[in-house]
Amino acid sequence: MHRSIIAIFGLVALAACQSTTSGAKGIVADLGVAEVPVASPLMDTAPTTAIADVDFGELLNGLRIDNGLTMVTYDARLDAAAQKHAQDMLDNNYFSHLSQDGRTPSQRIAAEGYVAAYAGENIATGQQNNEDVLDAWLRSTDGHRELMLDESLPNQVAEDFALGVAGQGRDTRWVLLMAREQ
Numbered sequence: 001m002h003r004s005i006i007a008i009f010g011l012v013a014l015a016a017c018q019s020t021t022s023g024a025k026g027i028v029a030d031l032g033v034a035e036v037p038v039a040s041p042l043m044d045t046a047p048t049t050a051i052a053d054v055d056f057g058e059l060l061n062g063l064r065i066d067n068g069l070t071m072v073t074y075d076a077r078l079d080a081a082a083q084k085h086a087q088d089m090l091d092n093n094y095f096s097h098l099s100q101d102g103r104t105p106s107q108r109i110a111a112e113g114y115v116a117a118y119a120g121e122n123i124a125t126g127q128q129n130n131e132d133v134l135d136a137w138l139r140s141t142d143g144h145r146e147l148m149l150d151e152s153l154p155n156q157v158a159e160d161f162a163l164g165v166a167g168q169g170r171d172t173r174w175v176l177l178m179a180r181e182q
Helices: 002-017 050-066 078-091 105-111 130-139 144-149
Strands: 027-030 036-040 116-125 158-164 173-181
Touching: 050 130, 050 144, 050 158, 078 105, 078 116, 078 158, 078 173, 105 173, 116 130, 116 144, 116 158, 130 144, 130 173, 144 173
Parallel strands: none
Antiparallel strands: 027 036, 116 173, 158 173
């Protein structure tokens, strides 16, 4: 957890020191306030889904605001759990909230150091972009919409989110985690 916080502060400091980011020197995410480098040649590894999380977060939070709800915040620990589950489903050709090793979403989240008071997971397969997967979850009658938009029960209000994406085309696996830490 401390490495994640240090990395975020380092990225903010790096963004403050750089006036521009060009071409192959790094990936830049426009968060609407300032440009923040998501990956640079100085970093060993970049978060696999950071750009997808930023884009999806804008869609999700826009939807939440339109429905009178508070915004949710990206969490790197949730991202690690979501990305690992999406990749595991792709690598092992299955589609389930339950990992093949028997772990639940809450157990996968806890393994990444996020102690959840509340957590929920949406999964999808085959959608081609953020808009398509969000639309599929919104049209779902199996609780997917409720995870993103229902705050009627105070103990089930999410504050954080992350999106894991693995694969391409019809084999794409999507995992949305929404949670609130204790």
